[in-house]
Amino acid sequence: MSKNVIPMIVEIPKGSSNKYEVDGVSGKIKLDRVLYGANFYPGEYGMVENTLDWDGDPLDVISLCTYPTLPGVEVDVRILGSIKMIDAGEIDTKLFGVFNDDPRFKSYEKLSDVPQHLRDEIENFFLQYKALQKKTVVINGWGDQKEALHELEECKERFVEYKDRLAKGQRDMILEEWKAKGLGQG
Numbered sequence: 001m002s003k004n005v006i007p008m009i010v011e012i013p014k015g016s017s018n019k020y021e022v023d024g025v026s027g028k029i030k031l032d033r034v035l036y037g038a039n040f041y042p043g044e045y046g047m048v049e050n051t052l053d054w055d056g057d058p059l060d061v062i063s064l065c066t067y068p069t070l071p072g073v074e075v076d077v078r079i080l081g082s083i084k085m086i087d088a089g090e091i092d093t094k095l096f097g098v099f100n101d102d103p104r105f106k107s108y109e110k111l112s113d114v115p116q117h118l119r120d121e122i123e124n125f126f127l128q129y130k131a132l133q134k135k136t137v138v139i140n141g142w143g144d145q146k147e148a149l150h151e152l153e154e155c156k157e158r159f160v161e162y163k164d165r166l167a168k169g170q171r172d173m174i175l176e177e178w179k180a181k182g183l184g185q186g
């Protein structure tokens with residue numbers, strides 16, 4: 001498999017307004033919240049196992065798909081780029097791609113192959129989805145495939161560095177330390 005194709009664990013199927021996430025401790029799929037507004041995920045949303053982003057969670061992925069799957073399903077995603085998002089002051093990058101095994105996306109190899117409107121729709125979703133929670137999301141543009149894969153490598157290395165402490169339940173302590181050092185702030 002080429003190195004830009006990576007396994008994503010689906011947490012939220014396309015079209016859902018329920019925000020499910022894999023619980024870092026139990027591994028169960030848990031309902032985090034129902035989105036406050038009448039918003040729904042414009043793509044399949046999930047994470048990459050054994051990674052750690054600056055928000056204390058595994059690296060997020062949003063992928064175009066034709067038909068929604070189910071929470072907990074592993075899907076091979078062809079990464080095309082990233083969305084450089086800042087969520088409540090924390091760096092919270094999303095990898096962006098397409099289902100590698102959906103022939104409808106065969107011709108999508110780089111960001112510029114994606115219709116602009118689909119990208120606009122995804123960007124607009126993230127800008128809006130926390131509006132009724134009075135939380136602000138900022139998007140500092142999109143990264144290309146190279147930048148996205150670099151981000152993935154960094155999150156893998158960070159996971160290796162912190163996995164023992166995460167297993168001991170020190171996630172919040174780690175976030176406090178980063179904040180004090182100004183790390184991962186947008």
Ligand SMILES: [Mg+2]
Nearest residue numbers: 055057060092
């Ligand atoms: Mg995140």
